[in-house]
Amino acid sequence: MNHxxxxxxxxxxxxxxxxxxxADLLMPLGFAVLVxxxxxxxxxxxxxxxxxxxxxxxxxxxLLAGFLSLDGxxxxxxxxxxxxxxxxxxxxxxxxxxxxxxxxxxxxGVGMTLSTPLLAMLLNLPVDLxxxxxxxxxxxxxxxxQIGLIAAALTARLRRSGILLALIVMxxxxxxxxxxxxxxxxxxxxxxxxxALLLLAAQTVLLLTLAPPAAAAALRIGxxxxx
Amino acid sequence: MNPVFRWFHQLGSPPYFYRFATRALxxxxxxxxxxxxxxLYLGLxxxxxxxxxxxxxxxxxxxxxxxxxxxxxxxxMAVYGAIALIWRIKITEILFLAxxxxxxxxxxxxxxxxxxxxxxxxGAYWVWDARLTSELVLLFLYFGVMALASAYDxxxxxxxxxxxxxxxxxxxxxxxxFSVQWWNxxxxxxxxRIFGKSSIDGSMLWPLLIMALATKLYFIFALLLRARGSLLxxxxxxxxxxxxxxxxxx
Amino acid sequence: xxxxxxxxxxWGFIYSSFAISAALLLADLLxxxxxxxxxxxxxxxxxxxxxxxxxx
Numbered sequence: 427m428n429h430x431x432x433x434x435x436x437x438x439x440x441x442x443x444x445x446x447x448x449a450d451l452l453m454p455l456g457f458a459v460l461v462x463x464x465x466x467x468x469x470x471x472x473x474x475x476x477x478x479x480x481x482x483x484x485x486x487x488x489l490l491a492g493f494l495s496l497d498g499x500x501x502x503x504x505x506x507x508x509x510x511x512x513x514x515x516x517x518x519x520x521x522x523x524x525x526x527x528x529x530x531x532x533x534x535g536v537g538m539t540l541s542t543p544l545l546a547m548l549l550n551l552p553v554d555l556x557x558x559x560x561x562x563x564x565x566x567x568x569x570x571x572q573i574g575l576i577a578a579a580l581t582a583r584l585r586r587s588g589i590l591l592a593l594i595v596m597x598x599x600x601x602x603x604x605x606x607x608x609x610x611x612x613x614x615x616x617x618x619x620x621x622a623l624l625l626l627a628a629q630t631v632l633l634l635t636l637a638p639p640a641a642a643a644a645l646r647i648g649x650x651x652x653x
Numbered sequence: 654m655n656p657v658f659r660w661f662h663q664l665g666s667p668p669y670f671y672r673f674a675t676r677a678l679x680x681x682x683x684x685x686x687x688x689x690x691x692x693l694y695l696g697l698x699x700x701x702x703x704x705x706x707x708x709x710x711x712x713x714x715x716x717x718x719x720x721x722x723x724x725x726x727x728x729x730m731a732v733y734g735a736i737a738l739i740w741r742i743k744i745t746e747i748l749f750l751a752x753x754x755x756x757x758x759x760x761x762x763x764x765x766x767x768x769x770x771x772x773x774x775x776g777a778y779w780v781w782d783a784r785l786t787s788e789l790v791l792l793f794l795y796f797g798v799m800a801l802a803s804a805y806d807x808x809x810x811x812x813x814x815x816x817x818x819x820x821x822x823x824x825x826x827x828x829x830x831f832s833v834q835w836w837n838x839x840x841x842x843x844x845x846r847i848f849g850k851s852s853i854d855g856s857m858l859w860p861l862l863i864m865a866l867a868t869k870l871y872f873i874f875a876l877l878l879r880a881r882g883s884l885l886x887x888x889x890x891x892x893x894x895x896x897x898x899x900x901x902x903x
Numbered sequence: 904x905x906x907x908x909x910x911x912x913x914w915g916f917i918y919s920s921f922a923i924s925a926a927l928l929l930a931d932l933l934x935x936x937x938x939x940x941x942x943x944x945x946x947x948x949x950x951x952x953x954x955x956x957x958x959x
Contacts, residue, residue, distance in 0.1 A: 576821055580814050584804045593797045594818060597790045598825055601832040608839060625835075629828065640821055643738070647813045697917060708913040712920045719924070758931040765927075766920045773913050875932060882939035889946060898947040899954055 432517040433525045440529035454491040454534050455541045461487045462548050473550040480549035481559060481610045484542060488563055489570060489599055492534045496574045496591055499530060500582035500645070509582070513649050523638035527575050535567030558613045562626060566606040569630035572637035573598045579641035583648035601629050665742050667884055668893040674881040678874060685870035688863055696860035709773040716766040718864040719759045720784070722872060723791055724826075726756035730798070731823035734816030744884070746812035749819070750802055751879035755872060757795035763788050783837040787830050794822045808887065 444451055465483050469475045503509040512522055539560055546556055577594040581587065609622035663669045696714030730752035737745040767785050768778045779785070798815045805811030888894055908915050 576817075580801060580818060581804070587804065590797075590800050590804055593793060593800055597793045597797070597829065598821070600790060601825070601828050604832040604836045608836065611839070625832075629832075632828075636821075636824065640817055644814060644817050647810050647817070693921070697921070709916055711917050715920055715924050754931060758927050762924045762927050765923050769916045769920045769923075772909070773916050871928075878932070878939075879935045882935045882942070885939055885942055885946075889942070894946060895950040895953070898943065899950045 432515075433521045436522055436525040437529050440526065441532065444529070444533055451533065451537070454495060454538055455544075457491050457494060458487045458538065458541060458545055459548070461490065462545050466548060476550045477552060480546065480551035481555060481614075482607055483549060484545050484551065484559065485563075485566075485603055485607050485610075487545065488538045488542075488567065489603065491538055492567060492570050492574060493592065493595055493599075495530065495534050496578045496595070497581075497586060497588070499526065499574065499578035501586075504582050504648075509645065510649055513646060519642040519645065520638045523575060523579075523641045527571050527638065530574065531568055531571040535571055536564070538567060539563045552614070555610055555613055558609055558619050558623075562606040562609045562619075562623060565623070565626050565630050566602045569602045569626070569633045570599060572630070572633035573602075575641045576637050576644060579644035582645065602626065605629060665744055667744070667888050667891070668897065670744050671881055671884055671897070674877040674884075678877055678881075681870045681874040681877070685867050685874055688867035688870065692860045692863035692867055696864065700857055700860060707773070709770055712766050712770040714860050714864050716763060716770055717861060718868045719763040719766065720788065721865060722868045723756055723760040723763050723788065725869075726752050726759060726872060727791065727794070727819075727826065728823060730756060731816075731819045734819040738813055738816045738820075743809070743887075744880070746809060746816075747880050747883045747887070748876065749816060750812055751876050751883060753795055753799045753802075753815075755875045755879070757792060757799065759868070759872075760788055760792045760795060764792065781837070781840075783830075783834045786837070787833050790829055790833070791826070794826070798822070 462483065465479070466476065469479070500509065503512075512519065542560055542563060543556065545551075546559065551559070573595055577591050577598075580594065581591055584590070605622050605626035609619035609626065612619040612622055664673065692714065697711050700711070702708050730749055733745050733749035733752060736742065737749050764785065767788065771780055771785075772778050798819050801818055802811040802815035805814060885894065908919060911918075
């Protein structure tokens with residue numbers, strides 16, 4: 427197991443850093459509740475108006491919350507030189523990408539999914555939709571993390587730009603959103619969510635395969651001197 | 654060495670490419686203009702009106718070739734991007750970057766003509782049908798490539814980063830298309846088909862093919878024009894540029 | 904303005920499609936063309952000056 431040491435060390439480090447600032451951990455949840463608050467008030471707070479849009483609002487909120495955390499994914503490592511050390515070192519960059527993605531997903535994928543019951547309660551989500559919602563979000567956030575990995579890697583050495591990140595990430599989020607909310611819709615209409623969930627899983631598996639190498643290639647770009 | 658191969662190789666040299674582009678421009682620009690004139694004349698004026706849709710279907714002669722080009726250019730751009738990433742040939746990076754604004758233009762034309770066709774046909778400017786929604790996503794994919802490339806201070810790094818994004822995009826485009834189609838049939842029932850119920854008659858097809866060819870020739874013209882300009886900007890200090898301009902052969 | 908457009912019937916939409924497409928095309932084509940024309944003139948002038956300086 428020794429050869430896995432660098433990757434598990436990275437995972438540990440990222441998770442430990444995240445837990446050291448407990449307040450930061452709660453930020454995505456805080457953001458999500460704030461967005462739900464806005465929707466609740468805008469829609470008048472009545473169950474009749476909230477329940478039909480509860481699932482789509484939760485989906486968009488989760489995606490936006492995950493997106494917000496992307497800027498900090500690689501920027502600290504660029505700034506303190508850790509990234510250049512990785513690139514010069516002997517560990518596989520792709521392996522490191524998997525480590526980074528896993529850390530991010532633990533915090534913002536699994537974390538957000540576990541917060542869903544709270545959001546569901548606030549938005550009067552019909553209870554029978556909750557199980558499929560949790561499954562779809564769990565799979566979907568795994569894919570969304572991969573997309574975020576690529577976008578963060580492409581913009582790591584640039585000036586902070588939320589709009590650039592959003593422009594890159596949002597079109598790619600679309601299939602995940604379509605299949606994910608499609609699964610919930612299927613259950614709402616009394617049909618089986620299997621097709622939608624399988625498509626969602628397929629999209630996530632594709633991303634798991636392609637995103638880390640793409641992110642690794644993207645990180646290498648900034649470190650080279652132009653010929 | 655195979656002459657075609659050798660010609661491709663020579664195109665990698667900036668002065669050779671510049672001279673080639675200058676000579677080639679009128680050979681693509683003028684035929685493009687002529688073909689477009691013929692195609693639009695036939696399509697907008699000569700072809701008989703559709704019995705179901707009236708005259709508005711004529712917008713198809715601008716809308717459909719633009720839609721084809723918007724997708725074709727993205728794929729070509731991704732190919733240039735891949736070559737630029739693997740072989741780091743400077744002219745490929747320039748061609749890659751030049752594709753994006755032209756593709757975005759065709760996508761914008763597709764969207765606007767789609768909306769102007771939709772209003773008389775379906776009663777609304779925007780319908781969330783599969784094609785229009787996919788084109789809107791494609792527009793943002795183009796914008797993303799353009800924005801990412803220009804965010805880098807170093808031109809060549811920016812081109813390579815944008816190339817990675819373009820490749821990610823090109824893999825995702827079929828998925829996005831499929832998912833939007835899937836979503837559309839789920840929510841709108843019958844897929845709203847812009848082509849309507851009448852079958853395409855032979856006489857209606859010719860102007861479409863002429864316009865398709867015209868847009869391709871225009872694309873090559875615009876691509877060579879933009880690439881020539883970028884090349885000049887990047888090589889401005891070089892001796893070959895000075896020699897060429899002084900000799901008056903630009 | 905939209906109301907006027909809609910009152911023109913199908914041909915209003917056809918003409919505006921053509922006009923807007925042509926406008927977008929020119930907006931895409933003209934800036935790079937004018938930019939490089941200006942650059943060429945500028946570089947040519949500079950190159951000619953340097954050549955004269957070299958000869959004198």
